[in-house]
Amino acid sequence: MHAYPLEKSFDKAIDPGLTRLFYENFLARIERKAFSYMPVELQRWTRQTFQSFLANPDYFRFKPALLHNDLKPEHLLYDFEKRQLSGIIDFGAMGVGDPAYDFVGIYRAYGAAFTQKVLSHYTREIDATFLERITTFYVKTISFSTLFYGIDSQNEKLIQYGLGKLQAFAKPKRT
Numbered sequence: 001m002h003a004y005p006l007e008k009s010f011d012k013a014i015d016p017g018l019t020r021l022f023y024e025n026f027l028a029r030i031e032r033k034a035f036s037y038m039p040v041e042l043q044r045w046t047r048q049t050f051q052s053f054l055a056n057p058d059y060f061r062f063k064p065a066l067l068h069n070d071l072k073p074e075h076l077l078y079d080f081e082k083r084q085l086s087g088i089i090d091f092g093a094m095g096v097g098d099p100a101y102d103f104v105g106i107y108r109a110y111g112a113a114f115t116q117k118v119l120s121h122y123t124r125e126i127d128a129t130f131l132e133r134i135t136t137f138y139v140k141t142i143s144f145s146t147l148f149y150g151i152d153s154q155n156e157k158l159i160q161y162g163l164g165k166l167q168a169f170a171k172p173k174r175t
Helices: 015-034 039-053 098-117 132-143 143-153 158-170
Strands: 066-067 076-079 084-088 095-097
Touching: 015 039, 015 095, 015 143, 039 132, 039 158, 066 098, 098 132, 132 143, 143 158
Parallel strands: none
Antiparallel strands: 066 095, 076 084
């Protein structure tokens, strides 16, 4: 999917700067819609996480690709006899953007070592900050989607679940 020539479907080139704009707007949406549910420390962590990501120009040097945008174990079909991936389902969230984003679900479910193994078979370009974007930003901020869904559906359990996931990332690591 990442190899699909975007110029066949889009009149103009897709600029990685659109990803920067998306996350600038995403932060503004978080501040508007979710900050009232968040403790001050989590608000501070959220701003710092987004600002660090947005301030690094190297994070926006990727070649945009067609994305599944929801790639996770339950969307992967595995053939146990052949011991190989046999398909992918649920393309309802498809979009164009940073190809590293499609590896977040793999990283969350299976960890860094397995993700590295998968990436060793990836045939598209892996730029210098590809894995770093996954581990320092995307995997940390994906739980905002759960939080928003909880807020929109007024589901307190989902709100607390999303907040808990975010707070786990925001806690300082002990050494």
